[in-house]
Amino acid sequence: MTNNSTAILDAAARFRREMGDNLHDKLTEAIYADAGQIAARAVSSGEQSNGVNFGQFFDRLVTSRWFGFPLMILLLTVVFWLTIAGANIPSAMLGELLQGTVYNLLHDFASSLNAPWWLSGFLIDGVYLATAWVVSVMLPPMAIFFPLFTLLEDLGYLPRVAFNLDRLFKRAGAHGKQALTMMMGYGCNAAGVVSTRIIDSPRERLIAIITNNFAICNGRWGTLILIGAIFIGSTAPPALASLIAATSVVAIAILGVIFTLLVSAFLSKTWLKGEASSFSLELPPYRPPQIWQTLYKSIVDRTLIVLKRAVLMAAPAGAVIWLMSNVNIGEASVAAHLVSFLNPFGLLLGLNGVILVAYIVAIPANEIVVPTILMLTLNMAKSGLAQTGVMSGIDDDLQIRQVLTEMGGWTLLTGVNLMLFSLLHNPCSTTIWTIWQETKSLKWTTVATLLPVVLGIAVCFLTASVARLTGLI
């Protein structure tokens, strides 16, 4: 610090003493007074309509103590019900095309070229199949879910949800704006973590960063919707299947909110002690959504971007899985060693070794969890058998269910616990990197990474134990 800057600071301090403490108030008052005068001169309001103001009426309804939460849950359920019921048929058609027709054509083509088995296996059964799986499993639900969700956002519903949640966050000792960062997390946790910049206090910002992972992101909705449909939905009579499946996905989302609140409360009572600061939340006006623009944007900006990321991750993951399944150490393949090593622990948690390996492979992107599980399950079941035709013919939910239950030995508990683990596990590598970028703290990055996995292991162990003790499985 130079002498001159010291002199400036000293002078400032002297002036400040002379003028007293209320300078900030004086300044603010001067600005407000001028703004008020200018606005009064420029704005004239015509006759106000006597009719009911729909905006205000709606606001009272959606933010009311009694109707706010039920309405929110109802809306979410409808969105997921439309997604699950609507995605079924296109998913099956895409599956038939990509894993059926195109897959067989590729193999025919390869054998007509006399390609060696390892080359066609690596490229077709590895890289191509993983990619095809991701597209057929993820594209239809995303193409329905994202436009619906974006429509809710455009309408101005999300800030109302945040308004409803604000009270709960305050009680948990967290910042009300955390509800908004959670909303961003429902798209992408990395974006959610960046959006915590709207929170002033470092304490509350850290809480928001650590708990953002409990907001289910783009990459995980697909897993939840699929598993909810084939394991939970199928327990209900066919007419109700989609609705029950949707309810199970909503239940997981709500559980995520509960975990957000509990962990926030825990953090603000232990490592990150402090009072919640107050803020004002602006409820934007209801704006008529621009349907076509919304459709275009949610397809181009969200669906295709998420799909692109998934495909980019799926191709190398497919290669890795194929290699793991076909490179042998001693008697068994690398994948078999790994799966059987993790299997006892997996079963203890009501999951299995394949699921745990899939979650390790899927650290770069949650999108590829289900395809990885399917490929590994099939490869495990067929190891020793011929590798050709590994996955041809699995093209709808029913067959996926068959593969998992008959070859993978899955039960209802496995399905439920996979949904729970999908909510409660480490953030993807992009999010971890973003947390590091935002906090620059090894300690908090580690906490944010490990805390959800530890919780996931505990919760899964608990449900598995309860299921075993009560004899449900």
Place this chain on the structure above:
Amino acid sequence: MSAHAETLNQCGSCASSCHHTAQLTKLGLKIRNWDYTVALAGNPNTGKSTIFNQLTGLHQHVGNWAGKTVTRAEGAFTLNGKKYKLVDLPGTYSLLSTSVDEEIARDFVLFGQPDVTVIVADATRLERNLNLVLQVLEITDRAVVALNLIDEAERNNLTVDERALARDLGVPVVPMAARRGAGVKELLNAIEMVASGQFSARPHRIKYADERLETAVETLAEQLRVEFDNLPNARWVALRLLEGDENIINAIETRTLGKVKEAGAFPSLVESEAR
């Protein structure tokens, strides 16, 4: 009858807008060798990102909520042969506050020295929006007020006299309905006038009743200008200093005053400093 009038009106606006779009090229992310920097500031949820997209042809995500944009987004367009870099700043209610997103907006307007600052104001909540407008006008006189959401104001039976407003503020005021693209060419026109210096502003200055305050501000501002090599907006920095703003005090101690902090994934501020 009214339908007829509307058709006529549409033809009229098409003719003139076609004339203008002929000279507007949306450049998206191709930001290089710009002639002018334009900053987009304003309260949250007033349509900054919508206007940003209209001008650059980019698809910044637009949300209907406060706090959607927390980083700076940048894009470019050319108008009548001049190249403009457009910077979309996070929404902020005030330049006097402390959260990271608001700091990004404040630092850029203060030290990024944009050639034009477009302040987007919500016509349905003019009084509150004017608080920010007045604060920005304290810092720079190269400003344009985009009076957005004029259609929503009309629906609420509010009429805003933009000429009275322009007279009071001393800078151009452009009524807009950005979601429909209305007012975009007028905004471009105003930006061009201010950037090229054809329009000379006589911006509104906040009246401080206290005379001691005026003396204190001028004394400190003079010292700051000497110490920090013709620091722009020295008066504003002096005011913040008088208020005891920790960030500003810190910046003076560490001699980083006037440097724009790097924040977000848009590294091009390095270029803007080099420029």
